[in-house]
Amino acid sequence: MPKMKTHRGSAKRFRVTGTGKIIRSKAYKSHILEKKSQKRKRNFRHETEVAKSDYKVIARSLGLR
Secondary structure, three states: OOOOOOOHHHHHHEEEOOOOOEEEEOOOOOOOOOOOOHHHHHHOOOEEEOOHHHHHHHHHHOOOO
C-alpha cells in the first residue's frame, strides 16, 4: 500500500510540536474587530492545543498515524 498523502489544507493550519502535540491558531480574529475588546483581540494572537476529540482526525490528515 502506498504512503498516505498529507492533507495540504491541514498542513497549513496545524503544526506538530517536538513532544507530538498538535497546535492551532485561534479563530475570530480576521474581521469585525471593532466590537471586540482589546484584551480579547490580544488573546487571539496566541496558539493553543487541539482538543482531544479532534486530535485523531487531524493527526490522520497530517499523516501522523
